[in-house]
Amino acid sequence: MMKITSVDTIGLKAPLKNPWKASGFLITETTSTIVRITTDTGLTGHGECLSRFTTKITSSIVDHILKPILIGRDPFDVEIIWNDMFNTMRTKGHSKGFFIEAMSGVDIALWDLMGKALQLPVYKLLGGKSRDTVEAYASALLFHDRETLKREANRLVEEGYTAIKMKVGLGLEEDLANILTVRSEVGPTIKIMVDANSGFRAPEAILLSKAMAAHSIYWFEEPVPPDDIEGYTVVGSADGIPLAAGESEFTRFGFRDLITRSSTLFLQPDVARAGGITECVKIATLASTFNRLISPHIGASGAICAAASLQLAAFLPHFTMFEDMIIENPLRTGITKAPLPSMHGGLIPIPDTPGMGIEIDESKLSEYRE
Numbered sequence: 001m002m003k004i005t006s007v008d009t010i011g012l013k014a015p016l017k018n019p020w021k022a023s024g025f026l027i028t029e030t031t032s033t034i035v036r037i038t039t040d041t042g043l044t045g046h047g048e049c050l051s052r053f054t055t056k057i058t059s060s061i062v063d064h065i066l067k068p069i070l071i072g073r074d075p076f077d078v079e080i081i082w083n084d085m086f087n088t089m090r091t092k093g094h095s096k097g098f099f100i101e102a103m104s105g106v107d108i109a110l111w112d113l114m115g116k117a118l119q120l121p122v123y124k125l126l127g128g129k130s131r132d133t134v135e136a137y138a139s140a141l142l143f144h145d146r147e148t149l150k151r152e153a154n155r156l157v158e159e160g161y162t163a164i165k166m167k168v169g170l171g172l173e174e175d176l177a178n179i180l181t182v183r184s185e186v187g188p189t190i191k192i193m194v195d196a197n198s199g200f201r202a203p204e205a206i207l208l209s210k211a212m213a214a215h216s217i218y219w220f221e222e223p224v225p226p227d228d229i230e231g232y233t234v235v236g237s238a239d240g241i242p243l244a245a246g247e248s249e250f251t252r253f254g255f256r257d258l259i260t261r262s263s264t265l266f267l268q269p270d271v272a273r274a275g276g277i278t279e280c281v282k283i284a285t286l287a288s289t290f291n292r293l294i295s296p297h298i299g300a301s302g303a304i305c306a307a308a309s310l311q312l313a314a315f316l317p318h319f320t321m322f323e324d325m326i327i328e329n330p331l332r333t334g335i336t337k338a339p340l341p342s343m344h345g346g347l348i349p350i351p352d353t354p355g356m357g358i359e360i361d362e363s364k365l366s367e368y369r370e
Helices: 056-070 078-090 098-118 122-126 146-159 172-186 202-215 229-236 251-261 276-289 303-315 362-368
Strands: 004-022 025-039 044-050 133-141 163-167 191-195 217-221 243-245 322-325 347-349
Touching (some): 004 056, 004 362, 025 098, 025 303, 044 056, 044 098, 044 303, 056 078, 056 098, 078 098, 078 276, 098 122, 098 276, 098 303, 122 276, 122 303, 133 146, 133 303, 146 163, 163 172, 172 202, 202 229, 251 276, 303 322
Parallel strands (some): 133 163, 133 322, 163 191, 191 217, 217 243
Antiparallel strands (some): 025 044, 133 347
8 A cells, every 4th residue: 555655835936928818817927836745655646736826825735734634645545535635624614715726736646646556547547538539629819909819810720720719808899899800710610719707797798698699609708707606697598608617616516506506508627726636527427417518627727737637538428628728838838748748630639648647847847936
């Protein structure tokens, strides 16, 4: 039996040459907390906590609250460990937020360890591979002038993408003009999704949704803030575009309310936020019970989140599309020994290497330490 002997956190921060501008926010740097778990056999697993603004909070939670729960444990007791971590704080009123993000990184590292110990990819441990490749959508076209939108949309189609996501949140007329610009450039067969990043109130979102309905928009993502379940209910019932949401939710309990109280079709759990691999499988099972589809969120997260999401996408029978981030992020492209699998012809292949399918290059981390 393996035993966990050490748990370390590594806070990373990378400034961006070209900030990400979307509805309500501007990202000038990406941040990520890596969790590194080592066993008495010498094996090491890596996980990632979603860490917006600073890595110090999730690092502190792992170091001071979760590490004592982990030392001496068998990483194959992943389900029991998850419950022990969750119950440590749940009874004290902390069942969302930074604490679950910290747990997520630990859980991903445990699955990475198990895969390496058995020399199997994580999807095999989950129950097998439902597909050899995943359909990728390009994420995302940010706010640009229309000539830039035309140029970028054409470039993505030429590269082989069959689906493109773009940002909205500038107002009905401006958003609709941008959507029509992209649609006219890429033609009728390319899927277009729009992402508001919670930038609207429900009445505004309904107007845009109805206006987009004539232009074959695949989904309308986060039209209203994540805590406005009633808003999702009324927007989703307005005969507009199917809704996508969930990147801001935590655990199956948050998704339960999103599923049962709204008609949101596409659910987007972020494995580095929602509770790790262990919890995302439960979220996916709940989604399938209500005939909803899963498209894991990656966003501004790093390489480990992307790799773990790919393992989930390989396994889940009711998966739909994979978020392939096209925007610069050194924490996704600059910390691994080999690049993540890349898109060809609109598809990304599933890696068959052990664990999460990637190896962290420790020598590259010092450049980005927070």
